[in-house]
Amino acid sequence: MRGPREKSEHGFYHVVMRGSGRQILFEDDAARCRFLELLSHGLEKCKVKLLAWCLMSNHVHLLVCDEEEGLSNLLHDLQTSFAIYFNHTTGHVGHVFQGRFSSVAxxxxxxxxxxxxYIHDNPVRSGLSPRDEYPWSSYHEYAPGPASLISPELILDMxxxxxxxxxxxxxxGSDGYVFRCGVRYDDEDAMLVARRALGSVAxxxxxxxxxxxxxxxxQQLRDAxxxxxxxxxVTGIGRSTISHATRRRA
Known part of the structure; x- marks a missing residue:
């Protein structure tokens, strides 16, 4: 059973929503636009401020300010509404998103x-495009602007x-920032964590x-x-070898 979401003293959260089984969420721009429409409606309804966002093919990053504690309702409604749209337009049957959502305070x-x-650098790390050429993130709402979905004042002031x-x-870059939910790092950050733990060894x-x-x-990688x-x-070494090596040294 999943534990309660970690609380942020000031209401700021980095949220990730993933397609079930790494399923592609956005097969075309129409799907991306529909997701953003639903997100915009939910932000207003649930009184949540959006500070940054990025749509990748099979996952979404959101950075929010949730002073009114409406985030859970926002994301529940967003996932439900988009899943209905997705299943209707693609003929898919079953779960669209992987669980509820992941968040870091x-x-x-x-x-x-x-x-x-970190959120704006997602397409850069994935080798898709430079951040200023990627159309599906809030980078353009900051530079050059204007903002449509986000509330940019706080970040611009900072x-x-x-x-x-x-x-x-x-x-x-993102100064070593990685998305870590609970005790586990996100898969897309595993290589960054490994490189940091091993130093000069690839x-x-x-x-x-x-x-x-x-x-x-x-063992250093497990300890990290x-x-x-x-x-x-990240290493290409089989799981049985890794388990044996790290269990023996536990």
Whole structure:
């Protein structure tokens, strides 16, 4: 059974909604536009402020301010309404989204700014396009503007205006920020976490090492918070080998 959502003192949350089984959510621009229409309606109805967003093919990132505690209702209605649209237009039957949603409480100004940059950098990390050329994120609502879905005032005030926002977005990536829900890192951040944990050793290089050198590094990845399946994906080493190496050293 899923535990209660972690609470943010100031109401800021980074939310991720994923397609069930990595299912594609947006097969065309009409689907993306419909999702944004439903989101806009829900924001107004539930009195939630949107600070940043990005639509990827099989998942969605939202950064919100939920002072009135309407977020759960917003996302429930959004998922339900979009699932009806999706099933009707595609002929799909069954669940569209993977569970409820995942969220991380934002606890500082620094983390808030990092989350904005992280969300806008999704198409960059995925190799799709530069952030300023990707049409399905809120980056264009900040630079050059104007805003339509988001409430940009807080973030623009923190970075020093629209011109400064563009420069801020280009400085230093997302400063190591990763989306971590509960005790587990998000799959798309596993490689970043692995590289940080291993330092100068490339994750893919572990496969060629002898066990006496490889196994302590596998344990470092487990200690960093990665699951066995995530380590398998970033290193190419089989799960049984990883489990044996890390269990022996537990």
């Amino acid at each position: 934002i606890c500082s100004d620094e983390q808030l700014l990092q989350a904005v940059r 970075v020093g205006g629209r011109e400064r926002f563009s420069k801020y977005s280009e400085e230093g 994750p893919t290089a572990l496969k060629a090492l002898v066990p006496s050198m490889r196994d302590p590094l596998l 918070g990665l699951t066995v399946r995530q380590i398998e994906r």
